[in-house]
Amino acid sequence: MSDLLAYCQDRTDEMVDLLRACAEYETFTADKPAVDQFVSFLAGQLRDRGAVVERIPRREVGDLLLAKWNAGAPGRPITYVGHMDTVWPAGTLAERPLRVEGGRLYGPGVADMKGGIVVMLSAIRALQERGEMPDRPIWALLTSDEETGSAHSRELILKVARQSGLCVIIEPATAEGAVKTWRKGAADCRLLVTGRASHAGAAPEAGINAVVELAHQILKLNALNDLRNGTSVTVTMARGGYTNNVVPESAEAYIDMRFLKRAEAERVQEAVTALYPLLPGAQLEIIFGDNRPPLERDERMRATYAQLVRIADGIGVTLREDGTGGVSDGNLTASVGTPTLDGMGPTGEGLHAVDENVLISSLPERMAVHVALIQQWVMES
């Protein structure tokens, strides 16, 4: 075993203590006062490790933190991206207190993603204690609304990603401990159909049936599916009309779209934009909602992951890669062309579920990988 890995394993208890301290803060996205308390705690932890910390206020969600080490050093930064919020409302901890069982720490938010925050903080601490902090800029952007779609942090994430040479997303690894080298992209939209109401008995010919028009559109949307290519287009809700003897004047549907490839995202979104009504006089309106491009396992991702594997091999850690249909802020950082590594937190299970837990032995292992990464990473030129 490498000296570094043994050093990190010696810190396992410290890491568990810090993770417990983080998870004791209940940080439901919608609970700004609660999230802000954790923001203050983390700002202290970051400053304690020598970072210059900027607290960026937000009115509707918790404040954001941007921490910088070696800001004056040459080169583009390695930027850690994590989120402080969880999907668990205050009171969850009383129902499901933190507990250790079978080498795992159970509790709300331990994997998604306070475990990742602890790994990052511990890696920085180790570099300092060992006198090995390289003279390169290291940033950490911690957001507070990832679980609800990053509406209040998206612009800052994109801006920081554009300035960075590598973004390291400290979301949990897969249940098998794999780094995430792909994530599907996601978009959604709402289709509104307007027809014309008329009495279904007295004057059906005077109506324009919005439900019939919507039915045509649903079949066109459904035909955009290409599951073998990783593309799904799912009409998730549909409704129309308001009473049983009137030609319906309005109808609407919600559509969930997922993509593995950027080209597929473009194909589908162009097709949706180009939808046109089939019934004379009917009108369509399309309202696009959230839109995150896929984190694609393209050439850049393959090269980025290959470098990580070489670094981890050097300290005796064997990595694996996998992917997921769920999105993260890694979808955003990769969308501006910045090399991105995702799933760089510890091994987690039961995300957003009642048995959420983190594999304790994966904490020091990931910590060692981050120490080596910060020391050795060679930026793409």
Ligand SMILES: [Zn+2]
């Ligand atoms: Zn997360």
